[in-house]
Amino acid sequence: LFAGIGYAGYGIWLDRHPAPQQQPDPNKKTLVVLGTGWGSVSLLKKLDTENYNVIVISPRNFFLFTPLLPSCTTGTIEHRSIMEPIRAILSRKKTSVQFFEAEASSIDPDRKVVKIFDDSEIKGKISETEVPYDMLVVGVGSETATFGIQGVNEHSCFLKEIGDAQRIRKKIMDCVETAAFKDQSPEEIDRLLHMVVVGGGPTGVEFAAELQDFFEEDIKNLIPEFSHHFHVTLIEALPNVLPSFSKQLIEYTESTLKEQTIDIKTKTVVKKVTDRTVEAQCSLPSGSKETIVLTYGLLVWAAGNAVRPLVKDLMSKIPAQKDSRRGLAVNEYLVVQGTRDVWALGDCAVAGYAPTAQVAAQEGAFLAKLFNNMAKTESVEEEIQNLSSSLNVKPGVNAAETSQTIEQLEQQLKRVRDAKPFHYSHQGSLAYIGSEKAVADVSWWNGNIAAGGKLTYLFWRSAYLSMCFSTRNRFLVINDWLKSKTFGRDVSR
Ligand code: NAD
Known part of the structure; x- marks a missing residue:
């Protein structure tokens, strides 16, 4: 206990007294x-920063614990509880690290520079400049895929960043308060309280579940006359939701969502969006297609990932990347194909794994080890060179002893150079599916355990709690859970 308090106290002291x-x-x-997402922050956490001049660039000056982002859309969790300031993270490093809150607009791999600009509201005299590099790590993630579908960008909310979750939270309550406006017709109340979610991946399912919980546990009690009007529809192009989970869990998820009165429309592809309607094409069991038009109050678009313009631009400058479509193709050491000094990790890299937080975190830890070893190699090489030259020119040195030291150092060097390539170890997948139930596909020894229900929900909570970035985050998340359970969610807009 004392050690824990001491450690927490030291952490707080460090946060408040960063190194100059x-x-x-x-x-x-x-x-x-x-970037300051899962990949980059995991790299920074384990990197021996004294070996390099480290510069971090990101338009977001915090790390976001994305697995709990859907809970922020309804106020189950407050947004600051899952944010960790990057400056606090960097201040815990032995050597100081520079941070620029800026967006990288282009990378020139020939001149080895990154062009950056200040995207914030307040600008200084200089708001655009270049940062030269010797080694570059691209961990900028991905953006939400819209597939160029008409109206999606203009009318729907995405769920990737903290701002998206805040916007959704505001819009839910805007729909509710507008529906409660005097003399609103029943049809208009139905439209305003119809929440449509596109994409039956984990993001879409978790959000739909949180939304239904919010209605059942809070809104319904405050505005009982809305009981029969509120309605969530989940649209998925494939035959099932959560396609990456096992068949048994897919069935369990779909039946649980239906029990909660969430309408699941599978084999349905959204084709067009307007400010009030979603047009979609359903494949019928007969093989024919039917076009449906749904009116909505809130539309959340969670249809997967797309490559960011910065990454697309870099790919176009590297001939070896011409056949890559989903991001920067990397080799087994995460080096961007066609370069020697650029690495990529997380959702912007194509390494043969799903674009998940777990993959990105393991890639970051791998790169940190690789860079730490590379620095070690250079210093050992230097030492061997010095010892070898002293052996040749200094008559007084003990030749046998020096040769033995050189041999030991060469063996050490070999061990470092024989570093194993990146290997992803899948720990499992978790998803919240509503009414205090979750599903888990967890790797255990050489097999897999598939579980769903209330106990899995407790596991989901403890797993995410243990994965939170800091003690402060953990404390805030527990506090939010207790607060929303005891007093209900905050419905102010
Ligand atoms: P996703 O790619 O997993 O799912 C998007 C879904 O949208 C797909 O199933 C796709 O068929 C559907 N879709 C696309 N266009 C459509 C259209 N026009 N109409 C209807 N449906 C359409 O996306 P995600 O859920 O954002 O997840 C992205 C990645 O992050 C995935 O690898 C996922 O596993 C991971 N992730 C994991 C978790 C978790 O494990 N809890 C949570 C969030 C994200």
Whole structure:
């Protein structure tokens, strides 16, 4: 207990007393890290920053614990509880790391520079500049895929960033309060309280579940006359929701969602969106297609990932990337194909794994080890060179002893150089499916355990709690859970 309190106290002290930023050391290589998501932050956590001049660039000056983002849309969790300031994270490193809150607009792999601009509201005299690098890590993630479908960008809400969750939270209550406006017709109340979610992946399912909970546990009690009007529809192009989970869990999820009166429309592809309607094409069992038009109050678009313009631009500059479509093709050491000094990780890299937080975190930890070893290699090489030259020119040195040291160092070097390529170890997948139930496909020894229900929900909670970035985050999340359970969610807009 005392150790825990001491550790937490030390963490708080460090957060409040960050090390002063130092000037870059001209004898060290400059390592530029783009992004502050799962991949980049996992790399920064384990990187020995004293080996490099480390510069972090991201338009977001915090790390976001994305697995709990759907809970922020309804106020089950407050947004700041799942944010960790990047400056606090960096201040815990031994050597100071530079951070620029900026968006990278282009990368020039020939000149080895990243062009950045200040995207924030307040701008100084300089709001655009270039950052040179010796080594570059691209961890900028992905954006929401719209597939160029008409109206999606203009009328729907995405669910990727904290701002998206805040916007959704505001819009839910806007729909509710507008539906409660005097003399609103029943048809208009139905439309305003119809919440449509497109995409039956984990993001869409978790959001639909949180939304239905919010209605059942809070809105319904406050505005009972809305009981028969509120309605969530989940649209998925494939035959099932959560396609990456086992068949048994898919069936369990679909039956649980239906029990909660969520309408699931599978084999249905959204083709067009307007400010009030969603047009979709359903495949009927007969093989024919039917077009349906749904009116909505809130539309949340969670139809998967697309490549960011910065990544597309970099890919177009590297001939070896011409056949890659879903992001930067990397080799087994996460080096971007066609380059020697650019690495990519997370959702913007194509390494043969699903674009999940788990993959990105493991890639970040792998790169940190790789970079730590690379720095070690250079220093050992230097030492061997010094010892070898002293052996040749200094008559007084003990030749046998020095040769033995050189041999030991060479063996050490070999071990470092024989570093194993990246290997992803899948721990399992979890998803919240509403009314305090969750599903889990967890790897156990050499097999898999599939479970669903209330106990799995407790497991889901404890797993996410243990994965939270800091003690502070954990404390805030527990507090939010207790608060929303005891007093209900905050329905103010
Ligand atoms: P996803 O790619 O998993 O799912 C998107 C779904 O949208 C797909 O099933 C697709 O068929 C459907 N879709 C696309 N266009 C459509 C259209 N026009 N009409 C109807 N449906 C359409 O996306 P996601 O849920 O955002 O997840 C992205 C990645 O992050 C995935 O790899 C996922 O596993 C991971 N993730 C995992 C978790 C978790 O494990 N709890 C949570 C969130 C995200």
